[in-house]
Amino acid sequence: MKATPAAQQRLLDLAAADAELSRLAHRRRTLPEHAELAEAEAQVRAGKDKLVETETAAGDLDRDIRRIERDVEGVRARTEKDRSLLAGSGIGAKQATDLQHELDTLARRQGVLEDEQLEIMEQREALGMGLDHARRVLAEAEQRQTEVTERRDTAIADLDAAEAGRRRDRDAIVPGLPEDLLAAYQRRVDQGKVGAGLLRERRCGACRLELDRTFVGRLRTAEKDDVVHCEECGAILVRTSESGR
Incomplete structure (x- = not known):
């Protein structure tokens, strides 16, 4: 495959944009907000469960x-009735005894x-304090969830903006690349690999490995518009003035 040195160097810009993406x-x-939010949501659920239980x-x-x-009240009413009957006239001794x-x-x-x-009222008073505590705990958990959600949303918005910028950069680079060169690069990217790297002296900028001297020697004899690949990782090796002699 052939491609002008300028086109090959543009691959480095594309690779940089893809690396940033x-x-x-x-x-x-x-x-970190993802884990914090999951914990905050769990605390809110636990707080709600505790409040419902209380x-x-x-x-x-x-x-x-x-x-x-x-x-x-029923006992008191019956007591008053019996006392009235007992205090009344015309009752016999047996009825009075009964x-x-x-x-x-x-x-x-x-x-x-x-x-x-009295015992139940004391329990209810103690439970009332527990109820106030459960409401406080839930309110604090909900407040923390709100704060973490806001921080998460802000972080994601920042990432969205950064990604949009990098995609604009990428979209500006792609039209200037030969189709076959771009296709070769994109195949590696689609496989989750680095598509291209700068050859700096004997080191591949994609895999960071130092290359064999014999291989580098062959590269030095290759034409400037030859598209070459790293023998270690297969990435397109872009040769510039930094690649050494």
């Missing part, structure tokens, strides 16, 4: 408190209910 793509994949427990205790309040026995039972029942109510 590869670096930008790698940076996009490995942005709210559910608080709701259960609230229902228990209301149930006991209804039971206590009423007094029921009043004693109601008093014990009310005491048990009030003790249970």
Whole structure:
């Protein structure tokens, strides 16, 4: 394959643009904000789960408190009724005894209910502090998620702008290249390899390896418009004044 030295040197500009695009793509994949955001999202999910769990427990205790309040009110109403009957006239001794026995039972029942109510209210008070804490933790996790998302989005926007610039550079270079030279270069790029590199003295700019003296000797006798390839990696070797004699 033949190509003018100028066209071959333009491959170095193309390779530089492609190398920068590869670096930008790698940076996009490995942005630290990706891991930070995943961690922040996990903390938000955990915070929401904890808040739901705590709210559910608080709701259960609230229902228990209301149930006991209804039971206590029922006991008090029955107590008042029995006391009114006991204080009234026209009741016999047996009925009075039965009423007094029921009043004693109601008093014990009310005491048990009030003790249970006090215990549950203490649990609810403690859970209320836990609920406040869960809400605080969730709010902080959501705030961190927002901050990390904003930093991630800013970093990606910067990368988008940089990539757009490099693609414009690449698009400006490509039209000036011979089709067969560009195709040879592009085949390597499509395989995930470096397409071209500068031959500087005995070292290939694509694979960074020092080349055999015999091979370099043959290159020195090649015509300037001969398209040559590295014997180590196969990249197009571009010869310039930096390539040595």
